[in-house]
Amino acid sequence: MSGARASTGPPAILSAVFGRLTRSRLVARAHFGAIFPPLRKGEHLFDVATLALRRVALERIPTGARVLEVGTGSFAVLAIWLWRRGCRVRCTEIDADIAQRARETVQLNCASIEVECQPFLGAAPCEVDFVLFNPPYVRTAIGERRRLPRALRSQWDGGADGVDVLREFLAEFARRGGAAKALVGLNDLHVGRKRVVELLAATPELALREVVRHPRLPASVYFLERTKSPSARKSSPVE
Numbered sequence: 035m036s037g038a039r040a041s042t043g044p045p046a047i048l049s050a051v052f053g054r055l056t057r058s059r060l061v062a063r064a065h066f067g068a069i070f071p072p073l074r075k076g077e078h079l080f081d082v083a084t085l086a087l088r089r090v091a092l093e094r095i096p097t098g099a100r101v102l103e104v105g106t107g108s109f110a111v112l113a114i115w116l117w118r119r120g121c122r123v124r125c126t127e128i129d130a131d132i133a134q135r136a137r138e139t140v141q142l143n144c145a146s147i148e149v150e151c152q153p154f155l156g157a158a159p160c161e162v163d164f165v166l167f168n169p170p171y172v173r174t175a176i177g178e179r180r181r182l183p184r185a186l187r188s189q190w191d192g193g194a195d196g197v198d199v200l201r202e203f204l205a206e207f208a209r210r211g212g213a214a215k216a217l218v219g220l221n222d223l224h225v226g227r228k229r230v231v232e233l234l235a236a237t238p239e240l241a242l243r244e245v246v247r248h249p250r251l252p253a254s255v256y257f258l259e260r261t262k263s264p265s266a267r268k269s270s271p272v273e
Contacts, residue, residue: 054082061151065182076183080111083168083219086253087112090217090246095121095164102126102214104154104167104203110136110147112166117145124148125193126153126156156204165207165216169200171224196224201233208260214240215243216258223252230256 047254055061059070062079065088070079091112095101097120103113106125113136117123127133127146133151150156155165164270169193172182182190192199200218220230227245234242244257 045078052082053078058117060218062109062111066111067118068109068111068114068139070109070139071142076186080110081168081221082248082251082253083171083221083255084111085251086246086248086255087166087168087219088115089248090255091116091164091166094217095119097121099161099164101164101166102155102160102162103167104165105189106133106136106149107168108132108135108186109139110145110149112119112168113147113149114140114143114145116166117147121181124150124156124162126150126152126154128153132186132188154203155210156245160210160212160214162214165204165211165214166219167216168219168223169203171196171200173224192224197229200230204233204240204258206236207258208237211260213260216256217254218258219253220256222247222255227254234258 037151056078058075059073059079062068062070065085073079097114101116101121101123103110103116103123103125106113106127107170110125113123113125115141125136127149128151130151133149136149140149145209169192170188170190172190174191175194177187177190200220203218233243234240239260241259241261242256243259245254246257247254
């Protein structure tokens with residue numbers, strides 16, 4: 035019984051309630067200070083990982099920092115919020131239609147943010163201070179069972195075990211992350227800390243410096259840095 039429940043992700047009733055909030059432009063404006071266009075079917079403005087990233091970024095990312103948001107989504111929510119706080123921001127988004135949707139929202143807010151239609155770190159060198167990523171983490175079978183929108187598949191489909199995209203990002207960041215710190219936000223109900231640590235164990239070029247759990251929501255932010263010395267990694271990061 036418990037195994038069947040775990041395979042379907044968060045309880046449907048909680049998902050439905052939170053889903054209404056994530057589609058509210060008023061709620062999103064209160065949290066992120068931006069103006070958003072009317073939503074299309076299946077679109078959401080944020081999720082628990084977005085809120086966790088915002089909370090951590092508020093404390094850790096200083097004004098004027100150079101930030102790359104990977105997979106900015108349809109509305110570039112975090113990117114616009116960071117820009118409003120005085121950061122120098124650029125974004126990547128792999129889906130061309132979603133990238134164009136993000137550009138329209140950026141223009142609506144008169145923000146100076148470039149949105150590249152590129153995977154992960156984009157085509158340019160990663161000369162930034164921070165990389166933010168809220169990867170798709172829903173398992174393919176769960177997303178299909180819930181009939182999540184195919185047009186937005188790049189935003190939710192994490193592959194068979196929910197971490198395929200995260201695994202690819204870690205490999206890319208290990209190769210090209212430069213001196214940046216990566217802040218990766220994940221929904222704990224879909225991808226737990228143990229799974230993330232397992233993935234990092236297979237990527238010795240990266241060090242997990244800290245894990246910050248949201249005090250009220252099931253989400254965590256993982257601080258990562260590149261290191262050429264596997265012995266420099268922390269085995270038990272402080273929360």
